Amino acid sequence: xxxxxxxxxxxxxxxxxxxxxxxxxxxxxxxxxxxxxxxxxxxxxxxxxxxxxxxxxxxxxxxxxxxxxxxxxxxxxxxxxxxxxxxxxxxxxxxxxxxxxxxxxxxxxxxxxxxxxxxxxxxxxxxxxxxxxxxxxxxxxxxxxxxxxxxxxxxxxxxxxxxxxxxxxxxxxxxxxxxxxxxxxxxxxxxxxxxxxxxxxxxxxxxxxxxxxxxxxxxxxxxxxxxxxxxxxxxxxxxxxxxxxxxxxxxxxxxxxxxxxxxxxxxxxxxxxxxxxxxxxxxxxxxxxxxxxxxxxxxxxxxxxxxxxxxxxxxxxxxxxxxxxxxxxxxxxxxxxxxxxxxxxxxxxxxxxxxxxxxxxxxxxxxxxxxxxxxxxxxxxxxxxxxxxxxxxxxxxxxxxxxxxxxxxxxxxxxxxxxxxxxxxxxxxxxxxxxxxxxxxxxxxxxxxxxxxxxxxxxxxxxxxxxxxxxxxxxxxxxxxxxxxxxxxxxxxxxxxxxxxxxxxx
Ligand SMILES: *[C@@H]1O[C@H](CO)[C@@H](O)[C@H](O)[C@H]1NC(C)=O
Ligand SMILES: *[C@@H]1O[C@H](CO)[C@@H](O)[C@H](O)[C@H]1NC(C)=O
Ligand SMILES: [Zn+2]
Numbered sequence: 089x090x091x092x093x094x095x096x097x098x099x100x101x102x103x104x105x106x107x108x109x110x111x112x113x114x115x116x117x118x119x120x121x122x123x124x125x126x127x128x129x130x131x132x133x134x135x136x137x138x139x140x141x142x143x144x145x146x147x148x149x150x151x152x153x154x155x156x157x158x159x160x161x162x163x164x165x166x167x168x169x170x171x172x173x174x175x176x177x178x179x180x181x182x183x184x185x186x187x188x189x190x191x192x193x194x195x196x197x198x199x200x201x202x203x204x205x206x207x208x209x210x211x212x213x214x215x216x217x218x219x220x221x222x223x224x225x226x227x228x229x230x231x232x233x234x235x236x237x238x239x240x241x242x243x244x245x246x247x248x249x250x251x252x253x254x255x256x257x258x259x260x261x262x263x264x265x266x267x268x269x270x271x272x273x274x275x276x277x278x279x280x281x282x283x284x285x286x287x288x289x290x291x292x293x294x295x296x297x298x299x300x301x302x303x304x305x306x307x308x309x310x311x312x313x314x315x316x317x318x319x320x321x322x323x324x325x326x327x328x329x330x331x332x333x334x335x336x337x338x339x340x341x342x343x344x345x346x347x348x349x350x351x352x353x354x355x356x357x358x359x360x361x362x363x364x365x366x367x368x369x370x371x372x373x374x375x376x377x378x379x380x381x382x383x384x385x386x387x388x389x390x391x392x393x394x395x396x397x398x399x400x401x402x403x404x405x406x407x408x409x410x411x412x413x414x415x416x417x418x419x420x421x422x423x424x425x426x427x428x429x430x431x432x433x434x435x436x437x438x439x440x441x442x443x444x445x446x447x448x449x450x451x452x453x454x455x456x457x458x459x460x461x462x463x464x465x466x467x468x469x470x471x472x473x474x475x476x477x478x479x480x481x482x483x484x485x486x487x488x489x490x491x492x493x494x495x496x497x498x499x500x501x502x503x504x505x506x507x508x509x510x511x512x513x514x515x516x517x518x519x520x521x522x523x524x525x526x527x528x529x530x531x532x533x534x535x536x537x538x539x540x541x542x543x544x545x546x547x548x549x550x551x552x553x554x555x556x557x558x559x560x561x562x563x564x565x566x567x568x569x570x571x572x573x574x575x576x577x578x579x580x581x582x583x584x585x586x587x588x589x590x591x592x593x594x
Contacts, residue, residue, distance in 0.1 A: 124587035125574035130154060132174040134570075135166065136532070140184040140499045141522045142508075149175070150183060152528040155573035159524055178532050181567055184503050185521050186218025186250075186529035187485060188510035191315070191380055191405065191453035193477070194220075194252075197243045198228025203458045203550050205247040208481060209588055211548035213249040213577040215482035216531030216566045217454075219591070220250060221514050224257035224281055225292040226457065226477075232257040232292075234271035241276075241590050248588035249576045250569075251529070253514055255315060257292060258282035263299035269306045276592025278514050279312040281380075284355045285319045288428075288476060300362045304372035312593065313376035313403075313513055318355035318388070319347065319429055340418040340425065343471035347430050349384035356391040366401040378513055379404040381455050383429035385439035393448055403450040403513060406440055408487040409478045409556070411452075413437070421469020424556040427457070427478045441495050444505065451509040452488060456481035461554050479555040482547060486564035487557060489535055499535070515593060528573040537565040546580060 122128035135149035141160060148162040151173075194208040212220055222240065224231035231237050231254060240254050256277030262268040269280070280303055282295040295303070303314055335342040356379065365372035379392060382404050395402045409427060414434035418425045425431060443449045457477030465474040480487070488502060503521070511520025518526050539545060541560050552558060568578040576583050 123583065123585040125576070125583050126578045126581065127176070127575045129174045130573070132176065133166075134176045134178060134183060134530070134532070136178040136183045137164070137180050138182045138499065139522060140182065140503045145499055150522060150528070150530070152570075152573045155528055157522060157524055157526050157528050160522060178567065181532050181534050182499060183522070184216075184499060184531050184533070185507035185519075186531045186569060186571065187216050187506040188514065188516065188520055189217050189220040189454045189456070189481070189484070190451070190510045190514055191223065191407075192220045192456045192481060193223045193226040193458070195226045195458070197239055199226060201460055201550075202226065203456075205244050205252065206586065207548055207550040208456070209247070209249040209252065209586065210582055211482040213569045213571070213582060214546070214548050214566065216485045216533055216569050217481070218250050218529035218531065218569060218571045219253065219514075219516065219519060221253040221255055221278060224255050225287055225289050228291070230257050230259070230289070230292045231255070231277070232259050232262055232272070233268060234275040237272060237275045237277055241592070244588075244590045247586055248590070249582060249586045250571050250588045251591050252588060253278045253516075253591035253593075255279055255281040258295055258299065258303040258314065259293050260295060260299055261293075263295060263302045266306055269303065273306070273310050273312065273593070276594070277312075278591070278593050279314060280307060281315040281317075283317040284358070285317065285321050285351070287317070297358050297362055300359065301365060301372070304362055304365055304375040304377070307376075308366075308372040308374035310593070311374045312515065313378045315378045315380050316355075316359065317381070318359065318379050319351040320355040320358060322348075322351055322354055336420075337470045337472045338421045338468075340415055340420070340422075340471055343426060344415050344430050344432070346472065347428060349386060349388065349432065352382070352384040352388040352429055353391065356388050360391070360395065363395045363400040363402050364398070367399045376401040376403070376513075378402070380453070381410070381429065382406045382440075382449065383410050383432055383436070385436050385443055389439075389443055389448060403509070404448075405451045405453045406444065406449050407453055407455045407478075408480060408484050408491070409455075410440055411437060411444070412487055412491045413556070421466075422556070423464045423466065423469060423471055423474035424554055425478070426464075426471055426474050426476045427455070428476045441492075445495055445497070445501075450505075451513065452484070452505045453510070454480050454484045458549060458551055458554060461551050464554055479549055479551065480557060482549060483541070483555070483557045483562065485531070485533065485566065486562040489564040490562045493563070516591070528570055530570040531566060532568040532570075533564055533566045535564050538563045539565055
């Protein structure tokens with residue numbers, strides 16, 4: 089009897105202690121779905137000596153709760169603030185807002201063999217990108233209607249490590265159909281994208297300036313942008329090329345001649361009226377024109393500057409490959425470097441950097457545009473026939489930093505070009521800066537650490553070999569990437585589950 093009594097009592101004590109534990113754990117520290125994050129806490133602090141905030145680079149800590157930045161504190165003695173809380177101290181590493189890439193082609197649905205949401209966002213996360221906006225072409229079907237946008241959103245399910253938004257396509261078929269465009273925008277497209285020259289994909293035809301004006305008129309009511317690939321095929325120059333039988337298609341110079349700066353200039357000239365429509369009191373007031381991947385730093389840039397100073401609502405981006413490479417350095421047959429508009433000479437590259445430093449170029453984007461390696465025609469090395477598109481998503485932060493150091497770029501500038509202004513363009517008012525109330529979308533990285541992009545470097549693009557950055561030595565190593573408070577990538581590992589969120593405009 090007595091023994092049984094003791095047993096019953098100890099069982100009761102055990103039960104009681106389990107109950108106490110059960111009650112105590114959630115009150116002490118709420119646990120979150122740890123499969124979404126490498127850090128299983130809902131409420132924590134991260135600290136470092138270099139936190140990039142809109143007020144400058146500070147020593148301090150960022151408090152995160154429920155995926156949101158709830159406070160940012162300055163100072164190096166913060167023990168009091170942290171009492172009983174989880175703290176991750178990153179020491180000298182930089183904590184910056186995560187990068188927002190407003191121009192990426194992830195090719196899903198329809199061309200997952202080129203990239204896809206899974207590998208694409210895995211690469212993005214490893215590169216410190218916390219949000220990317222997917223382009224409406226190179227997937228199949230193209231995102232040109234409410235229905236095709238729905239297919240995109242469905243295709244992201246359980247596959248995205250970072251947040252993903254979508255641009256819709258402005259094409260001749262929908263440009264004069266207001267209800268079709270409204271359907272696409274009501275369904276959540278963050279804005280529209282169109283081409284002024286053939287896109288390279290048959291089901292994404294080019295638009296003329298009439299289509300563009302119609303598109304802007306509809307966008308005006310939504311306060312959303314139109315992104316424009318600004319190149320116009322000039323016949324005269326095309327013919328010169330066609331007749332030039334002696335030119336070597338393996339030479340980058342041959343390709344460069346087929347797409348001169350005058351193509352960009354002509355397109356932007358043709359856009360002048362449409363840009364004027366975005367002024368206060370204009371027909372498309374509320375809409376915005378964003379010129380994608382500017383390569384020509386001369387006449388084209390001057391036209392954009394003029395439009396801006398006349399009061400038009402205009403911004404322009406360029407990409408790391410135009411800032412890193414120069415035409416004359418590209419080896420014969422190395423079609424990894426083919427893109428449109430083309431990479432121009434070193435003098436132009438210098439002018440692009442200057443325009444970026446002087447704020448005439450507003451922001452950067454990857455224009456990550458991969459394909460299967462076969463389409464790059466590495467055996468022939470034919471620049472005229474190979475797929476045009478540069479694969480770069482995972483490397484844009486170290487590339488911008490490594491090449492920008494020559495121009496003494498600052499961490500604050502990086503955050504402006506890669507986070508703050510892209511957030512504004514894509515309407516993400518709770519992203520793009522380390523401030524209270526924003527999503528805890530952060531990148532922690534070590535600018536001074538160099539690494540080799542060799543076969544030992546873990547690259548998550550579906551086709552690492554097609555990237556022109558492979559084989560290079562870069563500076564700036566990403567330690568951790570936080571998306572809405574989840575560590576989705578940290579020290580060479582991804583979270584077990586892909587918990588990024590598709591972003592739809594409301
Ligand atoms: C316009 O788009 C709507 C919705 O997509 C479609 O039902 C309609 O047939 C289109 N109208 C024309 C004239 O193409
Ligand atoms: C653009 O193409 C449409 C046909 O889709 C045509 O009606 C319009 O006149 C063209 N605009 C210009 C400027 O060529
Ligand atoms: Zn593109």
